[in-house]
Amino acid sequence: MRRLALLWLLLVALVAGHNLWLWTGDRLQLDTDVLAMLPQDQRDPAVQQATRRLADAATRRIVVLVGADDWADARRAGDAYAAVLASARLPLALQYRVSDRMADDWLSFFAPYRQALLSARQAERLASRSPQALADDAVAALYRPVGMPRLGPWIEDPLNLYGDWLTERAADSRVRPADGRLSLQVDGRAHAVLMLEQQGPAFSISAQQALMPWLERAAQAAQQAAPGVRVLSAGVPLHAAAAASQAEREVHTIGFGSLAGIILLTVFAFSALRPRVLVTLAIGVGLLAAISVTAALFGRLHLLTLVFGASLVGVAENYGTNYFAGRLGQPPASRWRMVREQAPVMGLALLTTLIGYLALALTPFPGLKQMAVFSAVGLLASFLTVMLWFPFLERGYMSVTPLSAAIGRARRYWPRVGRNRATLLLALLLAGLLLGGGWRLQANDDIRLLQSSPATLIEQQLAISRLLDLPSPAQFYLVRGATPDQVLAREEALKARLDALVGARWIRGYQAVSDWVPSAARQRASVALLRRTLDGDGGVIALATQRLGETPAAARTAGPVPLMTLARWLAAPVSEPLRPLWLGRLDGGYASVIMLRGVDSPDRLPRLAALADGLPGVRWVDKVAEVSSVLSRYRQIMGGVILASYLLVLAALWRRFGRKAWRALLPTALASLLTLAVLALFGQPLQLFNVLALLLILGMGVDYGIFLQEQPDPDAGAPFLSVTLGAACTLLSFGLLALSHTPALRAFGLTMLLGIGLAWLLAPMFCSGPARQKERTP
Numbered sequence: 001m002r003r004l005a006l007l008w009l010l011l012v013a014l015v016a017g018h019n020l021w022l023w024t025g026d027r028l029q030l031d032t033d034v035l036a037m038l039p040q041d042q043r044d045p046a047v048q049q050a051t052r053r054l055a056d057a058a059t060r061r062i063v064v065l066v067g068a069d070d071w072a073d074a075r076r077a078g079d080a081y082a083a084v085l086a087s088a089r090l091p092l093a094l095q096y097r098v099s100d101r102m103a104d105d106w107l108s109f110f111a112p113y114r115q116a117l118l119s120a121r122q123a124e125r126l127a128s129r130s131p132q133a134l135a136d137d138a139v140a141a142l143y144r145p146v147g148m149p150r151l152g153p154w155i156e157d158p159l160n161l162y163g164d165w166l167t168e169r170a171a172d173s174r175v176r177p178a179d180g181r182l183s184l185q186v187d188g189r190a191h192a193v194l195m196l197e198q199q200g201p202a203f204s205i206s207a208q209q210a211l212m213p214w215l216e217r218a219a220q221a222a223q224q225a226a227p228g229v230r231v232l233s234a235g236v237p238l239h240a241a242a243a244a245s246q247a248e249r250e251v252h253t254i255g256f257g258s259l260a261g262i263i264l265l266t267v268f269a270f271s272a273l274r275p276r277v278l279v280t281l282a283i284g285v286g287l288l289a290a291i292s293v294t295a296a297l298f299g300r301l302h303l304l305t306l307v308f309g310a311s312l313v314g315v316a317e318n319y320g321t322n323y324f325a326g327r328l329g330q331p332p333a334s335r336w337r338m339v340r341e342q343a344p345v346m347g348l349a350l351l352t353t354l355i356g357y358l359a360l361a362l363t364p365f366p367g368l369k370q371m372a373v374f375s376a377v378g379l380l381a382s383f384l385t386v387m388l389w390f391p392f393l394e395r396g397y398m399s400v401t402p403l404s405a406a407i408g409r410a411r412r413y414w415p416r417v418g419r420n421r422a423t424l425l426l427a428l429l430l431a432g433l434l435l436g437g438g439w440r441l442q443a444n445d446d447i448r449l450l451q452s453s454p455a456t457l458i459e460q461q462l463a464i465s466r467l468l469d470l471p472s473p474a475q476f477y478l479v480r481g482a483t484p485d486q487v488l489a490r491e492e493a494l495k496a497r498l499d500a501l502v503g504a505r506w507i508r509g510y511q512a513v514s515d516w517v518p519s520a521a522r523q524r525a526s527v528a529l530l531r532r533t534l535d536g537d538g539g540v541i542a543l544a545t546q547r548l549g550e551t552p553a554a555a556r557t558a559g560p561v562p563l564m565t566l567a568r569w570l571a572a573p574v575s576e577p578l579r580p581l582w583l584g585r586l587d588g589g590y591a592s593v594i595m596l597r598g599v600d601s602p603d604r605l606p607r608l609a610a611l612a613d614g615l616p617g618v619r620w621v622d623k624v625a626e627v628s629s630v631l632s633r634y635r636q637i638m639g640g641v642i643l644a645s646y647l648l649v650l651a652a653l654w655r656r657f658g659r660k661a662w663r664a665l666l667p668t669a670l671a672s673l674l675t676l677a678v679l680a681l682f683g684q685p686l687q688l689f690n691v692l693a694l695l696l697i698l699g700m701g702v703d704y705g706i707f708l709q710e711q712p713d714p715d716a717g718a719p720f721l722s723v724t725l726g727a728a729c730t731l732l733s734f735g736l737l738a739l740s741h742t743p744a745l746r747a748f749g750l751t752m753l754l755g756i757g758l759a760w761l762l763a764p765m766f767c768s769g770p771a772r773q774k775e776r777t778p
Contacts, residue, residue, distance in 0.1 A: 001336070005388045012285055012385075018292045028295055046587045047621055050478050053583055054593065055236075058473060062196040062215075062235035063464055066222050071190035073226035075179060078192025080225035084218035090211060091199035096192070098177045102573075107151065107166070109572050113564040114152070114162040115530055116523035119515075120492075120499060121168070122161055123526065126533045134159060134533065135543035142548075158534070158544050172511060173577075174469055186467050198237055212241050234464040239453045243742075246452070250740055258732040265728055268403045269721070270324055278393055279320030286316055286382035290374045298370055305370045316382030317733070318703045318726040319346055323390055325722035329400045335391045343387065344656075345710045350383045352652050352706070353699040356645035360695075365637065407724045408717020414764040430674065437677020444685035445632035447624055452742045471511050471595035474624045475605065480591045480617040484566045487590050488519035490617045494594060497611050506607070508598030513581050516569060523563045593621075635688040642672075642695055649702055657709055663766040664709040668701030671758035678754055689744045693734075693751035700730055701759030705766070712767040720764065727760035 022028040066081055068074040082096045110117065118126070126134070138158035151163050175182050175193050182193035198211070219231040266276040295301055326338050354376050361372035417423050451458070464470070477494060481487035491514040501507050518526070534540045569575050570582065583591040599608070609620040646669060653661035672694050676686065684690075704723045711719045735756065737749025 001388065001391065005392055008384055008388045012288070012381075015285075015288050015292045015381075019288050022291070022295060028291075028301060046480060046583075046591055047478060047619070047626075049586055050476075050583055050591065050593055050621065051623060054473050054476075054580055059236045059240075060198040062198075062233060062237055063468070064194040064196065065184065065191045065232040065464055065467060066194070066229055067189045067191040067232070068226055068229045069189060071178065071183065071185075073229060074183070074190040074192045075181060077222040077226040077229040077231075078181065078194060081192070081218045081222040081231070082194060084221045085194075085196070085214060088214040090214060092211070093197040093199060095195040095197075096182060097180055098182060099180065103177065106574050109574050110162075110166070110564075111151075112562050113523075114157070114165075115561045116526050116563050117165050117518065118161065118522075118526035118529065119165055119168055120496070122164060123529060126529055131533060131538055131540050132543055134540045135547060138540055138544045139547050155541065158540055161530075169516065172509070172515070174467070184467060191467070196235070209241075211237065232460045232464050232467075234457075234461040238457060242454055242457055243452065246741055250742070250745075254736045254739055258736045261732040262729050265725065265732070269401060269407070269725055270328070270398060270404070271401045272398065274394055274396075275320070275324040278390060279317060279324075281389075282320050282382045282385040283316050285385045286378035286380075289381035290378035293377045294370060294374045297373060298366075301374075302367055302370055305367065305374050316379060316386070317729050318349065318700060318707075318722070319383055319386045320390075321725040321729065322346060322703075322707060322719075322722040323386055324398070325404075325718045325725065327394075327398045328404055328718065328721070329398070332395050332397055335394075339387060339391055345706060346383065346387070348652065348656055349703040349706050350379060352649040352702050353379055355648040355652060356641070356695055356698055359641050359644045359648065360638075365634070368634070368637065368641075404721050405717070408721045410724075411717065411720040411764055412714045414714070416767065417765045430670065433681075434673055434677050437674075437680040440683075441676060441680040442685055443632070443635065443687070445628045445635060445687060447627045447631065449685070449687070450743045452744075469508065469597055471597045472599050473595070475596060475599060475608070475620075475622045477594040477612060478591060478619045478621050479594060480586065480589055480619075482589050484590050485520050487592050487617070488514045488517060488566065489521060490615065491592060491594060492519060492522060493615055494612070494618050497615075498594075498596075501608075501611075506604060507596050510594055510596050511578065511581060512594045513566070513578065513592050516575070516578065517564055517566050520563055527561045631688045635686070635691050638688065638691045638695065642691070642698060645695070645698060649698070653702075653706070656706075660709065660768045663768055664705030665702055667705050667762035667766050668698055668759050670762055671701055671755050672697055674758050675751055675754040679750070684747070684750070687744075687747055689747040690751045693748045693755065696734075696752065697755035697759060700726070700756060701763070704759055704763040708763050708767050714767075723760060723763065727756055730756050 064081065066074055066078045068077060078096065082094060085092065085094055135158075138154075141158075141160060142154065151157075151166070157163075174186060175184055177183070182195070184191040184193050215233065219233075222229055222231055263273070263276055266279075267273055291301065291306075294305065322342065323339075326342060327335060330338065357372040357376040357379075359372075361369050361376075415422065417426075465472075479487055479490050479494065481490055491512050495510070495512060495514065498507070498510050502509055514522075532539075536542065566582070570579060581593050581595065583593065596608070599605070605622060605625070609622070612618040612620045646665065650661060650665055653664050657664060675694070675697070676690070679686070679690065704727065707719045707723055731753060735749055735753035737745045738753045740746045740749060
């Protein structure tokens with residue numbers, strides 16, 4: 001034992017050193033992409049890169065609207081808001097003031113290409129109307145007192161096509177310059193528009209803690225400058241800050257509360273704090289070993305693996321409490337004998353738990369394999385720590401405390417399942433509960449159910465999206481091609497179909513790079529159409545000048561017209577708001593996205609998806625449906641893994657308990673089924689996080705059955721004390737997560753609370769008899 005303990009000490013020291021090397025040098029890569037947990041052949045790199053580009057463009061931006069009944073109040077309040085942020089000296093870029101030069105630069109960029117810029121609506125108008133009718137329009141426009149702004153001489157553009165094209169482009173945004181500021185006029189109210197962009201990481205907690213107080217001060221300053229104004233804010237950093245603040249509150253309440261409860265329970269049960277320290281040591285060693293092995297095998301560690309695996313190592317709580325429950329009232333010298341006696345039953349408990357995780361490792365999902373390896377290694381390391389170190393680390397006498405004695409005696413009064421009327425009534429009650437819950441059980445993997453941001457923040461986000469008519473980042477079209485120009489041409493083919501939906505008011509509009517940079521073929525066709533329509537003896541210019549009684553104008557220059565290129569547009573400041581739409585080189589080619597406005601109902605998504613059919617290089621992407629599908633697939637696979645694990649665990653128990661093996665496993669199975677039934681009766685949908693908790697319930701609950709079935713005598717208090725303390729610590733550790741405001745944690749905690757509580761309640765009922773019995777299979 002001493003040699004084994006020293007060998008294990010050496011291995012743990014190596015693991016600790018490896019962890020120090022990983023964490024101090026930023027060598028451990030934490031992956032946060034949920035879809036990274038999918039098999040490689042089920043993930044489209046282009047879709048993932050498109051999503052990541054759009055997300056990167058949004059994660060640092062905050063939009064603030066300062067609204068009032070008139071523009072003067074909104075402008076004054078907006079100035080006060082901007083002044084507070086300017087004095088903060090934060091790494092924050094503020095876009096609020098605009099200059100006339102910015103507008104001139106915007107117009108001057110497109111001017112050289114004006115003859116090559118025609119929208120689809122303008123091209124249809126020129127092709128469908130006669131030159132005489134167009135000439136009448138050109139003459140009428142001269143006498144119209146109010147019209148669209150004209151840029152350049154009338155003789156060069158009698159139909160004002162260039163001004164019309166620019167006006168159509170400007171309609172993509174409701175924001176307009178006013179008095180040198182960004183403004184928004186909608187719903188009878190004026191708004192000052194402030195665009196903020198963090199210069200550092202969007203999810204930096206320190207950056208959030210520094211930013212949020214200044215945003216609150218700025219809002220207060222705006223309201224003081226013009227009473228009655230309303231300040232709306234939206235952006236990913238705000239949601240991240242709210243999540244961090246919520247997590248901090250829950251750590252203080254749930255985390256510290258559960259820790260205090262566990263410590264008090266341990267002290268009252270064992271009259272010492274040493275058992276809690278040693279059990280924590282065993283869990284800590286398990287975590288270190290799990291991180292090292294997983295990082296070595298996979299090269300990186302997914303954040304979900306770390307969170308889920310860390311909770312699964314909590315199963316090691318059962319090993320430590322079982323050890324100390326057996327030490328109560330026993331002389332120190334008996335600890336070696338006790339370890340030898342406990343080794344088979346604790347080894348069986350470890351084996352039955354590992355079976356579930358090894359089954360998980362056989363799935364084709366790399367994320368589930370990572371979880372399985374992490375949990376299995378952590379549990380094995382915790383088990384070895386208990387068996388090899390605890391006899392050396394504690395050598396004193398542990399007296400039986402009043403609490404531990406009372407818990408041990410309580411087993412005597414527990415009802416037993418048998419051939420009696422009470423058992424029949426209990427069976428009928430459980431059957432009715434299971435049937436009722438099964439009838440109402442429904443699965444819902446919609447990722448939106450996991451939304452945990454404050455309601456006020458969501459309301460402001462929706463209000464700003466409506467006021468600014470922003471496109472949805474959750475659904476978009478991914479357009480790919482071998483060259484940039486081919487991507488633009490394929491965008492134009494898709495836009496021809498989208499225009500029909502816009503005309504039918506199915507959607508309000510879309511955003512595309514080709515709106516600003518037409519393909520080369522479209523630009524050449526526009527130049528040819530303009531020359532064919534405007535120039536020549538029968539062209540619009542000649543007919544209009546004749547009607548005005550003027551000398552026919554000389555023909556326009558017939559030389560080559562410069563074409564706008566995507567590279568020039570991307571390099572110019574005018575492209576800055578729309579650059580996230582262009583993905584650039586992607587998967588051996590080039591790609592862009594087209595985003596939609598006005599997708600207000602999920603019922604419209606199937607038709608939008610069908611719109612991409614038959615268009616080469618065009619794919620519909622619905623991130624909400626895709627992530628929800630991932631969660632659904634995980635849930636189904638995990639359900640199958642749990643069923644297979646139950647069968648393998650039953651086979652392992654059979655070797656130890658023979659025909660009475662079902663008595664050790666059935667309480668956990670019933671507890672899991674009853675948990676699902678109760679959740680269903682209360683209207684809780686079945687989600688992935690419920691199923692993940694069921695796997696943990698199997699790993700813990702079957703230990704209760706094993707410990708009690710190993711010593712079925714009601715007078716044997718140590719097993720029931722171990723089971724009760726383990727269940728209590730588990731409920732304090734994980735069951736209190738049911739109080740969390742984070743939907744995923746709440747679902748996980750509520751399932752654990754019901755499942756572990758029911759497993760502890762049912763396990764003593766199925767003990768085989770007053771004497772220890774062993775049956776061997778033939």
